[in-house]
Every structure is written in C-alpha cells, then in structure tokens.
Amino acid sequence: MAWQMISVLVGTFVALLVAHKLAPRLGLVDTPDIRKRHKGQIPLVGGLAIGFALCSALVLMPQLIPYQTLFILSVAVLVFLGVLDDRYDLSCRSRLIVQATIAVLIAVFADVQLVTFGDLFGFGHVIFDWLALPLTVIAVIGAINAFNMVDGINGLLGSLASITLLGLSVLFALQGDMAHFQLCMLLLCAIGPYLAFNLGLLGNKYRLFMGDAGSMMIGFVVVWLLFTLTQKQTPLVTIDDTSVRPVTALWLIAAPLMDMVAIMVRRARKGQSPMTPDRGHLHHIFQRIGFDSKQTLFIISAIALFFASVGVIGEVLDVTESTMFYLFLALFGCYYWILTKIFRFTAYVRLVRRSQPQEVSAG
Numbered sequence: 001m002a003w004q005m006i007s008v009l010v011g012t013f014v015a016l017l018v019a020h021k022l023a024p025r026l027g028l029v030d031t032p033d034i035r036k037r038h039k040g041q042i043p044l045v046g047g048l049a050i051g052f053a054l055c056s057a058l059v060l061m062p063q064l065i066p067y068q069t070l071f072i073l074s075v076a077v078l079v080f081l082g083v084l085d086d087r088y089d090l091s092c093r094s095r096l097i098v099q100a101t102i103a104v105l106i107a108v109f110a111d112v113q114l115v116t117f118g119d120l121f122g123f124g125h126v127i128f129d130w131l132a133l134p135l136t137v138i139a140v141i142g143a144i145n146a147f148n149m150v151d152g153i154n155g156l157l158g159s160l161a162s163i164t165l166l167g168l169s170v171l172f173a174l175q176g177d178m179a180h181f182q183l184c185m186l187l188l189c190a191i192g193p194y195l196a197f198n199l200g201l202l203g204n205k206y207r208l209f210m211g212d213a214g215s216m217m218i219g220f221v222v223v224w225l226l227f228t229l230t231q232k233q234t235p236l237v238t239i240d241d242t243s244v245r246p247v248t249a250l251w252l253i254a255a256p257l258m259d260m261v262a263i264m265v266r267r268a269r270k271g272q273s274p275m276t277p278d279r280g281h282l283h284h285i286f287q288r289i290g291f292d293s294k295q296t297l298f299i300i301s302a303i304a305l306f307f308a309s310v311g312v313i314g315e316v317l318d319v320t321e322s323t324m325f326y327l328f329l330a331l332f333g334c335y336y337w338i339l340t341k342i343f344r345f346t347a348y349v350r351l352v353r354r355s356q357p358q359e360v361s362a363g
Contacts, residue, residue, distance in 0.1 A: 047214020251311025
C-alpha cells in the first residue's frame with residue numbers, strides 16, 4: 001500500500017505542476033471580482049490534476065472499487081463539466097442535468113443509491129421503494145453542490161474533504177473493508193499536494209485553486225463512498241443489511257451540508273434563487289467578524305473535525321440513530337439561528353471598531 005500512496009502523491013504533484021503551467025493557455029484562470037478577493041489571476045486546475053491522478057490510480061488498481069469503469073467515467077465527466085464551467089461559466093440548469101444523469105446511472109447500473117434512512121426518527125426503519133431513485137438524485141446533487149459552495153477560501157475545500165475522507169477511512173477500516181479504506185487513503189494523498197499549492201506553501205507563484213472540476217468531483221466521490229458505507233448495494237435491502245448507520249453520513253459532511261442548506265433557505269426567504277452566489281457563507285461570516293483567511297480555515301476545519309468525530313464515536317458506541325439525528329437537527333437549528341442574527345452582530349462589531357480612536361504614533 002505504501003508504494004501506491006507514494007505514487008499517487010508524486011503523480012498528483014507532477015500533474016499539478018503541468019496543469020499550473022498549461023492553465024493560462026487553456027483559459028483556466030480565476031480573475032478577481034466583487035465576490036472574489038484574491039490578487040491576480042490564479043489557475044483553476046487543482047481538480048483537473050487530482051481527477052487525472054485518481055483515475056490513473058484506479059486504472060492500475062481496479063480492485064479498489066466495484067463498478068470501476070462507471071466510477072471512472074462519472075469522475076471524468078464531472079471533471080470535464082467542471083472544466084467547461086470554469087472556462088465558459090455554464091448555466092446552473094446544464095450542470096444540474098449532467099449531475100442528475102450521473103446520479104441515475106450509478107443508481108441503475110451500480111446500485112449505488114439511497115435505499116434507507118435507518119431508524120432515523122426512533123419509530124422504526126425508514127426504507128424506500130420507488131422513492132429511492134429520486135432521493136438518490138437529490139442526495140448526489142446536494143453533496144456535489146455542498147462541497148462546491150464551501151470552496152471560498154484557500155484550503156477550505158481540501159481540508160473539509162480530507163476530514164470527511166479521514167472519517168470514512170476509519171469507518172471502512174472498522175468494517176474490515178480494506179479496499180475502500182485504501183481508496184480513501186489514496187484520495188487523501190492526492191489532496192495533500194493540492195493543499196500545498198493552494199495554501200502557497202510552495203510560494204505564491206505556484207498557488208492554484210481547485211475549480212468547479214475539483215469540487216464537483218470531490219462531492220461525487222464522497223457521496224459514492226457514503227452510499228457504499230451506509231447503504232446495502234442491492235434493491236433487495238433488508239433492515240439488518242446496513243453496516244454503518246445512515247445517520248453517521250450526516251455527521252461526516254455536517255459542515256458543508258449545514259452551510260449549504262442554511263444559505264439556500266436564507267436565499268429562498270429573500271426571494272432569491274437558492275443557487276445565486278453571494279458572500280453569506282460561513283467563511284464569509286468569519287471574515288466579516290474580523291478573522292483572516294487562515295484563522296477562518298482553522299476554525300471551520302476544527303468545527304468539521306468535531307462533527308465528524310461525533311459521528312464516528314456515535315457509531316462506535318452504538319448511540320441510537322434517533323439520538324444522533326435529533327442532536328444533529330438541534331445543532332443545525334442553533335447554526336441557522338446564529339446565521340440569521342450574525343449579520344447584525346458583524347455590523348455591530350465593525351461599527352464599534354470604526355468608532356474606536358486610532359492610535360497616533362509619535363514621529
């Protein structure tokens with residue numbers, strides 16, 4: 001396993017270097033605007049390089065995942081879709097159509113679908129029949145866009161994805177599923193070099209962004225792994241077939257999921273399209289309060305790690321599913337309430353800071 005991890009690490013690093021150099025020629029660069037506050041044009045090729053490294057690894061190690069061909073094709077299509085979106089700014093409708101099509105294909109041909117919520121409410125197991133397919137489409141689209149929406153500051157998408165994959169790897173290992181454990185490890189090795197580039201650890205000259213190609217790919221891979229972990233891969237599901245309870249999946253992606261749902265509800269209440277971009281995400285709020293991007297990254301990553309740890313510990317200790325679900329709902333309720341009040345609070349903090357007398361240095 002060690003040599004595979006090293007190979008993916010080195011392969012991704014080389015792919016990132018090559019993609020970084022080709023980005024301007026391909027028109028895959030991000031330019032600052034009213035929402036994007038970075039300086040200069042930054043290559044949008046992180047996802048392209050990671051996708052190439054992941055697909056190459058799976059071609060060489062097909063034993064890591066069932067339905068390897070369908071998985072690779074799905075990843076490739078989403079990466080290509082993301083590249084087109086980064087280059088030409090595709091409509092929301094066209095992106096959703098492709099994402100929904102992929103969700104249907106993996107449900108029909110790979111049985112990777114949402115067939116049960118488990119004993120989510122404490123009244124017995126919730127098992128779907130004909131609703132499984134439409135709910136799978138909603139879940140896949142939701143996961144893809146949840147990770148897409150958190151890609152707002154350097155390191156955030158990569159860090160949140162790494163935390164989710166770390167939680168998945170622990171649970172796969174506990175279930176004795178070493179193939180999927182190894183796949184999670186390889187994905188972590190692919191994301192590692194990207195974080196080094198994205199955070200400027202190699203210097204600002206080599207800084208790059210994930211792009212929609214990467215965020216959509218990561219969201220898809222995560223939801224595939226979550227279904228694999230928590231859903232029996234057959235339409236003939238029975239109550240005892242699920243190894244890890246479905247509620248645990250909510251905790252593994254709690255940070256991006258809560259942020260997406262809260263921001264979409266807030267936009268809908270304002271009469272806006274839920275997909276309209278703005279500066280109301282959690283990372284924007286921390287920055288409005290006064291935290292810089294590195295502090296914001298640390299705080300949100302710590303929150304995500306806490307949520308994922310609660311999910312894993314709850315699974316290991318066999319805390320009832322309904323308890324885990326209602327606790328999740330309570331935390332989300334607190335988060336949404338804070339979100340509705342935070343803009344007044346941040347405005348007050350900024351007003352207080354402006355009203356404070358400035359120190360005058362003796363010269």
